[in-house]
Amino acid sequence: MHELSITRNIVAIVEEAAKGRRVRGVTLEVGELSGVVSEAIAFCFDVVTAGTALEGASLEIHKIEGRARCESCGAEFATATLFAACACGSGRLTRLHGEELNVKSMELMEAA
Ligand SMILES: [Zn+2]
Numbered sequence: 001m002h003e004l005s006i007t008r009n010i011v012a013i014v015e016e017a018a019k020g021r022r023v024r025g026v027t028l029e030v031g032e033l034s035g036v037v038s039e040a041i042a043f044c045f046d047v048v049t050a051g052t053a054l055e056g057a058s059l060e061i062h063k064i065e066g067r068a069r070c071e072s073c074g075a076e077f078a079t080a081t082l083f084a085a086c087a088c089g090s091g092r093l094t095r096l097h098g099e100e101l102n103v104k105s106m107e108l109m110e111a112a
Contacts, residue, residue, distance in 0.1 A: 003040035006101070007048045010041075014106050015053050022109040025058040032066035032080045033098035066098025 014026055030038050038061045045059045069076045072090035085091045 002035075003037055004044050004048070006036060007041050007044035010103060011045075011048050011052060011054055013103055017103075017106065018053050018108060021053065023054045023057045023106055024109050025060065025107040026054065027060040027062065027104040027106070029062050029064055029100050029102040029104045031064040031098035031100035033068075033082060033095055034101050036101055038063060062104065064098055064100050067096040068093040068098075069096055 010026070010028065014023055028038075028041070030036050030041070042059055042061060049055050049057060065078050066080050066082075067076060068079050068082060068084070070086035070088060070090050071092040071094055073086060073088040075086055075088065076096065077086070079093070082093050082095060083091075084093065086093065
């Protein structure tokens, strides 16, 4: 499962950044065109974080709208897939944004 390894990577990045401190919450940005299913990340999160500094941490996922530009007529529009067609009928689309998969922020517990 693709999202399981992605979630492992995210958890590793956050744990590294936390430098041994406990993590209370993590916010991710996931683009609609990234091919990543947010719900699957959320599902994997609890499993992957067990026994790590992120155990019990909350997870918030902000979805970023996909945007594409038509190479034929130059129109720009929101889309959740690059397999869409422009209103002009062309299928030659270039991704503008929506490919993001970022750790936007993390919240650490106060040091004891
Ligand atoms: Zn077009």
